[in-house]
Amino acid sequence: MALLELQNLKKYFATQKAVDDISLNVEQGQIFGLLGPNGAGKTTLIRMITGIFYPDEGSIIFDGKKFDPIKDVGKIGYMPEERGLYKKMKIGEQAMYLAQLKGLSHRDAQAKIKKWFTRFEMDSWWNKKVEDLSKGMGQKLQFVTTVLHEPKLIILDEPFSGLDPVNSNLIKDEIFNLSRNGATIIFSTHRMEQVEEICNHIALVNKGRKILDGTVKQVKQDFKENLYSIGLNQPLHEISTLAPFTLAGTREDALIIKIKDGHSPNEVLRFVLDQGLSIHAFNEILPSLNDIFIKLVEGTPTARQFQPVQS
Amino acid sequence: MNKIWIIIKREYLTRVRKKTFIISTLLFPLLYMGLIFGMGFIAEKSKQSLHVALIDSSGYFTEDKITAQNLADNSSLITLVKSKPEAVIADHKAAGYDGYLIIPAMDWKTGSDSLVFKADKSYGSGSTAAVEAKLNRIWSAIKNDSLQIDGEKQKILSQRLSVSSYNIKDEKANAKTAEGIGYVSGFLIYLILLIYGSQVMMGVMEEKTNRIAEVIVSSVKPFQMMLGKILGIGLVALTQFFLWIAFVLIVYNVGIASSSSGMVSQMVGTMQKIFSSVNMPLILFCFGFYFLAGFFFYASLYGAIGSAVNEDMREAQSLSFPITMLVIISIAMMSSAIADPTGPVAVWGSIIPISSPIVMMARIPFGAPGTVPWWQLGLSMGLLILSFMFTVWFAGKIYRTGILMYGKKPTWKEMIKWAFRKN
Numbered sequence: 214m215a216l217l218e219l220q221n222l223k224k225y226f227a228t229q230k231a232v233d234d235i236s237l238n239v240e241q242g243q244i245f246g247l248l249g250p251n252g253a254g255k256t257t258l259i260r261m262i263t264g265i266f267y268p269d270e271g272s273i274i275f276d277g278k279k280f281d282p283i284k285d286v287g288k289i290g291y292m293p294e295e296r297g298l299y300k301k302m303k304i305g306e307q308a309m310y311l312a313q314l315k316g317l318s319h320r321d322a323q324a325k326i327k328k329w330f331t332r333f334e335m336d337s338w339w340n341k342k343v344e345d346l347s348k349g350m351g352q353k354l355q356f357v358t359t360v361l362h363e364p365k366l367i368i369l370d371e372p373f374s375g376l377d378p379v380n381s382n383l384i385k386d387e388i389f390n391l392s393r394n395g396a397t398i399i400f401s402t403h404r405m406e407q408v409e410e411i412c413n414h415i416a417l418v419n420k421g422r423k424i425l426d427g428t429v430k431q432v433k434q435d436f437k438e439n440l441y442s443i444g445l446n447q448p449l450h451e452i453s454t455l456a457p458f459t460l461a462g463t464r465e466d467a468l469i470i471k472i473k474d475g476h477s478p479n480e481v482l483r484f485v486l487d488q489g490l491s492i493h494a495f496n497e498i499l500p501s502l503n504d505i506f507i508k509l510v511e512g513t514p515t516a517r518q519f520q521p522v523q524s
Numbered sequence: 525m526n527k528i529w530i531i532i533k534r535e536y537l538t539r540v541r542k543k544t545f546i547i548s549t550l551l552f553p554l555l556y557m558g559l560i561f562g563m564g565f566i567a568e569k570s571k572q573s574l575h576v577a578l579i580d581s582s583g584y585f586t587e588d589k590i591t592a593q594n595l596a597d598n599s600s601l602i603t604l605v606k607s608k609p610e611a612v613i614a615d616h617k618a619a620g621y622d623g624y625l626i627i628p629a630m631d632w633k634t635g636s637d638s639l640v641f642k643a644d645k646s647y648g649s650g651s652t653a654a655v656e657a658k659l660n661r662i663w664s665a666i667k668n669d670s671l672q673i674d675g676e677k678q679k680i681l682s683q684r685l686s687v688s689s690y691n692i693k694d695e696k697a698n699a700k701t702a703e704g705i706g707y708v709s710g711f712l713i714y715l716i717l718l719i720y721g722s723q724v725m726m727g728v729m730e731e732k733t734n735r736i737a738e739v740i741v742s743s744v745k746p747f748q749m750m751l752g753k754i755l756g757i758g759l760v761a762l763t764q765f766f767l768w769i770a771f772v773l774i775v776y777n778v779g780i781a782s783s784s785s786g787m788v789s790q791m792v793g794t795m796q797k798i799f800s801s802v803n804m805p806l807i808l809f810c811f812g813f814y815f816l817a818g819f820f821f822y823a824s825l826y827g828a829i830g831s832a833v834n835e836d837m838r839e840a841q842s843l844s845f846p847i848t849m850l851v852i853i854s855i856a857m858m859s860s861a862i863a864d865p866t867g868p869v870a871v872w873g874s875i876i877p878i879s880s881p882i883v884m885m886a887r888i889p890f891g892a893p894g895t896v897p898w899w900q901l902g903l904s905m906g907l908l909i910l911s912f913m914f915t916v917w918f919a920g921k922i923y924r925t926g927i928l929m930y931g932k933k934p935t936w937k938e939m940i941k942w943a944f945r946k947n
Contacts, residue, residue, distance in 0.1 A: 260738075263742040264742065265738065265741045265742055265928065282745075283745065286742065286743055286744075289742070291738075291739065291742040292739075293738040293739060293742075295735050295738060296735065297734050297735025297736040297737070297738070297739065298734060298736055298739075299730070299734050299736060300734055302538070310530070310534050311739070311743065313530045314527060314530060314531075314740070314743040314744055315743050358739075
C-alpha cells in the first residue's frame with residue numbers, strides 16, 4: 214500500500230492553474246524524485262502534501278487514511294526551498310521549539326537533538342545564535358530540525374543548494390540512512406545528477422501536469438535511443454550501408470553508434486568482428502535524466518506563462 | 525491548544541529576557557510621570573513676567589498703590605514713570621522696560637477699555653493677562669477710594685459664591701479627581717495600545733523576515749501561530765504593567781514608612797485622598813477589562829497588517845496608518861468626554877468598540893451607575909468582546925494568506941478578500 218496517494222489534485226490561484234489534475238503514488242521506503250522546471254507546480258504540490266494549502270479538488274490519502282493536516286503533521290518533515298530559521302534565537306533552543314511544535318515532548322526532543330548534534334558534530338553550537346552560523350552550518354541545522362521527530366515522510370526541497378561537496382555528501386549519506394531505516398523521502402531538485410544517484414522513482418511535472426512517472430531504470434529504458442559506445446583498437450574508416458548501425462558521433466577514443474531499428478547489439482558485434490576489428494569496449498548509452506528532462510520540457514518558455522483559469 | 529501554549533511560552537520568554545524589556549519597564553513610569561508633570565510645568569514656565577512702564581496722564585495712579593500691588597504679586601512689575609516719558613516712549617528697552625502703557629486722561633467713573641501695552645515684541649495674552657489683572661486691582665483700589673468704600677465694605681463686595689459638582693448617585697465620585705484619573709487612565713490605555721499594537725505587528729513580521737513561515741505553517745495552523753503571538757505579547761504587556769504597579773506600590777509604601785520626607789509624604793497623602801474619593805475597585809476592574817479587550821481588538825488588526833507586508837517597516841507603517849488614526853481619534857474624543865461625561869460624544873465614544881477602551885476609561889471615574897449607567901457599561905463591554913472576537917477571526921484569515929505571500933504590497937481591499945476566501 215502506498216504511503217502517500219495523490220488523487221486528481223487541483224489547485225487554482227486567481228491567475229494561474231498551479232496544479233492541474235495530478236495523481237501519483239509514493240510507496241513506503243522509496244526515495245522519490247519530484248522534478249520539473251521552475252513554475253511547474255512542484256512547490257504548490259508539496260505545500261498541499263504538507264497541509265499548508267488545501268486542494269481545490271482531489272484528495273490526499275496518507276498512511277491509508279484521508280490526510281489530516283492537524284494530526285499528520287507529526288509524521289511529516291518538510292524542508293522548504295526557502296531556508297529560514299529565527300536568526301536571533303539560540304540553536305539548541307530553536308531545535309527544541311520546532312521539535313515541540315511537531316509534537317515531541319520536552320524530554321524526547323532534548324534526547325533526539327543531542328543525538329543528531331553529536332552525529333553532525335554540532336555539539337559545541339548549542340548556545341550559538343543562528344545568525345552566527347555559516348550557510349552550510351545553517352543548512353545542516355535545518356536538516357536536523359526536519360528529521361528530528363522521526364517522520365514517516367520526509368520532503369526535501371533542494372536540500373543541497375549552497376552546500377560544499379563535503380556537506381553535500383554528508384546529507385546524501387543521511388538520506389540513504391534514513392531510507393534504510395524505513396523513512397520515505399520525497400526529494401525535489403533541478404540537479405539531475407543527484408536524482409540519478411539517489412532516487413529510485415521519479416515523477417516529472419510541467420505546467421501543473423504530470424508528464425512522467427516511473428522508476429529511474431524504466432524511464433531511461435523508455436527514452437533510450439539505441440545508442441551504444443564501441444571502443445575499437447583500429448580506426449573504422451567507412452561504415453557500409455549494410456551495417457546494422459549508423460555513426461552518431463565520437464567520444465574520446467570510442468565511437469557512438471545508433472543501432473538501426475530491428476537490429477540487435479549482437480548483430481553489431483558480429484558485424485564488427487567479421488570486419489576483423491578488435492573491440493575493447495562496448496556499452497549501452499542510456500539517456501541521462503538531464504537529457505530526458507530537457508527533451509520533455511523543451512518548447513516550454515523558460516518562464517512559465519500565466520494560464521488564465523477558464524471556469 | 526497545547527501548541528498554542530508552546531508558542532506563547534516562546535514569544536513571552538524571548539521578549540522578557542531581552543535587556544530592553546527591563547530597561548523599558550523601569551524607564552516607562554519615570555517617562556510617563558515626567559510627561560504628565562512636565563507638560564504642566566512647561567505651561568507654567570511659558571508665562572513671562574513683564575516690566576511695564578506706566579505713563580499716567582489721568583493722575584489717579586499713585587506710587588503707593590502701585591508699590592502695594594507689586595509687593596503682593598510678582599507675576600509682573602509696574603513702574604510709574606515720573607519724569608521724561610518721551611525718553612521711555614522713544615526707547616523703552618534702553619530705559620529698562622519690556623514695554624510701556626499710556627493711561628489717557630480718563631474719568632474714574634468710566635475708565636477705559638482700550639489701553640494698549642506697547643512693546644517691541646508681541647507678547648501672548650498669558651503674559652499681558654497678569655499685567656491687566658494687577659492694573660485692575662490698582663483700579664479697584666482707586667475706585668474704592670473715590671467712592672469712599674472702606675475696607676469692611678470692600679470685603680463684603682469681593683465675596684463670591686462658589687459652586688462645585690456633587691454626584692448624588694455615586695457619592696464617591698469627586699469631579700476633580702475623576703477628571704485626573706480619567707485622563708491618566710485613558711492616556712495610559714492609549715499608549716499601551718499603540719506601543720504593544722506595533723509590537724504585535726513587528727512580532728508577526730518576524731516569521732516572514734526570518735523566512736521560517738513555511739516551516740512553521742507545516743507544523744501548526746496559521747491561526748494557532750497568530751493567536752500564540754498575540755497572547756504571548758499580551759502577557760508581556762501585562763507583566764510590564766504589573767511591574768509598574770509594583771514599582772508604584774513600593775514607592776508608595778516606602779513613602780508611608782519614611783514619613784519624614786515632606787514632599788514624598790505629601791504626594792502619598794494626595795494619593796491616599798485620591799484613592800478614597802473614587803470607586804477604586806470598579807476603576808481597576810474596568811481598567812483591566814478595557815486594557816485586555818482593547819489590546820485584543822487592536823493587536824489582531826496590527827497583526828493582520830504585519831502578516832501582509834513584506835518586511836518593509838515603511839509599508840507596515842503606511843498600511844497601519846488607518847488603525848493608528850482610530851486610536852488617536854479616541855484620544856481626541858476622550859478630552860471631550862472628560863469635559864462632559866454624559867454628553868453624546870462621551871456616551872457614543874464609550875460604547876463604540878473602536879474608541880470604548882479609551883473613552884469609557886475616562887468616564888468611569890466619574891461614577892457608575894451615576895454618570896455611567898450600568899446598561900451603558902454592559903453594552904460597551906459586550907460590544908467590545910464581540911468586536912475583538914471578530915477582529916481576531918478576521919486577522920486569522922488574513923494571516924493565513926499573508927504569511928506565505930512575498931512580493932507585492934497588498935491593499936486593504938485585497939486583504940479583505942483574503943478574509944472571505946475559502947480554505
